[in-house]
Amino acid sequence: MEATPKTISGNIADHVASFSLADTPDDVVDAAKLLFLDLLGAALAGVDTEEGLAAVHLIKAVGSGGRASVWRAGIATTPIHAAFANATMAHAQELDDFGGCDHSGAAVIPAILAIAEAEDIADGKRLLEAMILGYEFGVRTLDAFGGYRPCNNLGWHSTATCGSVGAAAAAAKMLGLDPARTRDAIGHAGNMAGGTWSFLADGAMAKRVNAGKAAENGVLSAYLAQSGMTGPGQVFEADWGGLFNTWSSEPVFPDKLVEGLGKTFGLMRSGIKPHASCRGAHSATDSAITLLRHVEDHTDIERVRIRCNRHNIRTLGNRKPATRLAAQMSMPYAVAATFVFGNSSLEVFEEPAFSDPTLNEFLSRTEIEEDEALVGETPPVVEISLKSGETYTEQTIIALGDPENPVPPADVEAKFMGLATRSLDRTAAEHLRDAVFCVDKEDTVPLILDLMK
Numbered sequence: 001m002e003a004t005p006k007t008i009s010g011n012i013a014d015h016v017a018s019f020s021l022a023d024t025p026d027d028v029v030d031a032a033k034l035l036f037l038d039l040l041g042a043a044l045a046g047v048d049t050e051e052g053l054a055a056v057h058l059i060k061a062v063g064s065g066g067r068a069s070v071w072r073a074g075i076a077t078t079p080i081h082a083a084f085a086n087a088t089m090a091h092a093q094e095l096d097d098f099g100g101c102d103h104s105g106a107a108v109i110p111a112i113l114a115i116a117e118a119e120d121i122a123d124g125k126r127l128l129e130a131m132i133l134g135y136e137f138g139v140r141t142l143d144a145f146g147g148y149r150p151c152n153n154l155g156w157h158s159t160a161t162c163g164s165v166g167a168a169a170a171a172a173k174m175l176g177l178d179p180a181r182t183r184d185a186i187g188h189a190g191n192m193a194g195g196t197w198s199f200l201a202d203g204a205m206a207k208r209v210n211a212g213k214a215a216e217n218g219v220l221s222a223y224l225a226q227s228g229m230t231g232p233g234q235v236f237e238a239d240w241g242g243l244f245n246t247w248s249s250e251p252v253f254p255d256k257l258v259e260g261l262g263k264t265f266g267l268m269r270s271g272i273k274p275h276a277s278c279r280g281a282h283s284a285t286d287s288a289i290t291l292l293r294h295v296e297d298h299t300d301i302e303r304v305r306i307r308c309n310r311h312n313i314r315t316l317g318n319r320k321p322a323t324r325l326a327a328q329m330s331m332p333y334a335v336a337a338t339f340v341f342g343n344s345s346l347e348v349f350e351e352p353a354f355s356d357p358t359l360n361e362f363l364s365r366t367e368i369e370e371d372e373a374l375v376g377e378t379p380p381v382v383e384i385s386l387k388s389g390e391t392y393t394e395q396t397i398i399a400l401g402d403p404e405n406p407v408p409p410a411d412v413e414a415k416f417m418g419l420a421t422r423s424l425d426r427t428a429a430e431h432l433r434d435a436v437f438c439v440d441k442e443d444t445v446p447l448i449l450d451l452m453k
Contacts, residue, residue, distance in 0.1 A: 008236045009190075011258045013182035016133050016169050019262075021125045021440065024132065028265045029440065032128050034412050035097050035135075037436045038272050039090055039105035040452065041416035044423040045346065046092030047072045051208040055085040067118040069453040072423050079118035080219050083167075086110035087215035091159075091208045093346055094328040095419065098279040099403070100166070100270040101138030102148070107163030107214035108134030108170045114219055115174040117449045124439035130173040132267050134218070137186075138166025139266035143256035144236070149311060149377075150250045152197065160195020160210035161247060167218020175222050187231025188221035190243050200315065203326025271401040272412055275344040277327075280316050281334040282401060283379035284308070287394035288338040291384050294392045298339040298362055302387045306331060307371035308380035317368050324349050335382060336363040346419075424451065 006014075021029065046052045056073045059082075064075050068082035071089060076082075087110040090096050097105040112130045115121065141162040145151035151158045168189030172182040195210035225231060236243050237254065244252045275285050284306055295301060308316075308331065316331040327333045327349050337348040340359045347353060374380065383393045398405045407415070413433060420429035432451045435444035 007183070007233045008254055008257055009183045009186040009233060010179070012137060012169065012186055013172075013179040015258070015261045016137075016173055016182050017177070017179045019129055019133055019173070021129050021132075023262065024129075024265070028132065028267060029128060031270075032131055032135075032267055033437055033439065034272065034409060035105055035267065035270055036109060036128075036131065036439070037416050037433060038412055039096055039109045040432065040436065040448075041419035042093055042096040042106075043071060043086060043090035043110070043452075044429075045095065045419035046089035047423045049089070049092040051092040051205045052089040054205070055088040055212065059085050068114040069117060069449070071452045079114035080216055080223070082114040082117070083111045083219040084212040084216035086114065088208045088212035091211035093276060093419075094278065094325070094349075095273050095276050095346065095415075096211075097270045097272055098401070099139075100135050100266065101142050101162035101214075102157070102159040103211055104135045104138045104163065104166060104267075104270055106211035107138060107159060107167045107218065111167045111215040111218040112170050112174045113449065113452070114215075115171055115222070116445055117453075119175070121174065122443045122445045124441070124443050124445050126174065126176075127445055128440055130170040132265065133173050134166040134170030135267035135270060136166070136261075136265065137169040137257070138162050139269055140257045141165045144244070144253050145248050146250055146253060150248065154247065154249060155196045155198070156247055157195040157197050157207070157210050160214050161193045163211065163214030164189040164193035164217040164221075167215050168221040169218075171218045171222035172225065175226055177222065177225055181225040183233055184225035184229070184231035185218075185221045187233055187235040188224050188229070189217050189231075190235035191232055192217050192221070193243075199325070200329060203318075203321060203323035203329065205325060207325060269403060271403055272407045272415075274400045274407050274411070274415070275334065276346040276349055277334040277344060278316060278329045279399075279401070280312055281329075281331040281344075282399040283396045284331050284382050285334050285338050285344045286396040286399050287380070287382040288335045289343075290394045290396070291382060291392055292339065292342065294384070294390075295386065300386050300388070301339060301362075301384050302365070303385040304332075304335060304339065304362075304366040305383040305385070306335060306366070306368040306380055307374065307383070308368065309374040309376065309378055310370050311377070312380060313368065313370050319363065319366070319368065324354065327354060331380065332363060332366045332368050336366045339384075 063081035
């Protein structure tokens with residue numbers, strides 16, 4: 001009798017169940033720790049945001065009481081609800097990592113920490129295994145749809161869609177599910193995943209919720225599988241309702257989900273943000289920083305002109321953002337703020353900077369236009385015209401934070417300390433930093449959970 005061929009999710013499940021940190025290169029483990037630290041900093045800075053406070057209010061209303069903590073809120077809930085709230089906080093300041101499923105850290109890390117707390121899992125090696133796997137299958141799902149643009153072209157937000165698959169793989173590893181149950185978890189995650197780019201039209205907070213739902217979907221999917229609830233075994237390739245036929249109108253690449261497993265690591269394609277805006281604005285922001293060398297200050301500049309590709313216009317072309325999120329998704333705002341304040345830190349997207357009349361006047365002189373010569377993902381060109389009549393132009397090809405131009409580890413630590421001390425005192429933040437860096441050697445997971453709680 002001929003054996004039934006393995007489905008895609010079945011092959012993924014085999015890898016998830018057998019994966020061991022012992023087989024992982026040291027540079028991947030080191031990168032995982034930096035990303036882990038960076039995500040916790042972003043989350044701690046998101047605690048007191050409108051989005052973070054709304055998530056806490058929600059949990060108090062519908063889900064308080066349980067074995068997992070909502071970070072810095074003093075309340076416990078189910079691991080499913082904790083994953084949602086904490087992931088929403090982690091994405092609330094637009095400072096979490098990029099380059100995976102889009103925002104892999106916000107989808108994966110709150111999910112596995114919620115399970116670790118709920119199930120009293122102190123094994124830091126398992127935590128890192130789950131994290132690496134979550135990043136792996138978040139970005140591989142994105143790859144299977146042709147990459148970032150093709151995956152999002154129909155309006156789906158890959159943080160929510162592909163992130164749900166990654167979070168489910170990570171959650172299954174945390175719970176120690178066997179291959180059959182892991183396949184079910186991945187099937188459930190694909191079946192319930194959603195989330196769109198509709199938030200962009202008015203700068204709605206729902207963008208943050210997409211990360212929350214991805215983490216929630218991952219945890220819920222793993223617990224459903226553990227309970228014996230079967231998930232669709234052909235969630236990717238089913239003729240009717242499979243993700244390939246449902247999420248995309250473009251060619252798909254199923255082999256991308258499994259080829260080279262264990263030899264290449266998707267986590268290494270995630271980057272750490274130096275600027276508090278959408279990653280698509282970072283190249284122009286870096287160009288603005290470079291152009292500042294030609295002026296005493298912004299008052300020397302008569303006009304700023306940004307030339308970019310059509311994708312940037314659609315995603316980042318808003319010249320009059322009305323909300324913090326809209327400003328973080330605005331290339332003109334990010335560039336103008338950099339010229340006026342000298343940087344693109346979190347503070348320039350918050351009050352009082354957001355309403356600063358000098359910034360808003362300068363933004364009115366910052367133009368953005370499509371340049372058909374800038375095809376595909378070609379970075380934007382920033383041009384400044386000075387009152388003296390001189391003109392300077394800059395194009396940053398690889399923005400700071402890309403894996404090919406990484407933020408130095410010392411700067412990642414400094415970023416973490418600056419963000420974490422918005423919620424923790426400095427001593428606690430230092431203890432948290434140190435616990436992350438030795439999590440695979442001293443099983444510091446309980447300390448990390450306690451400090452976040």
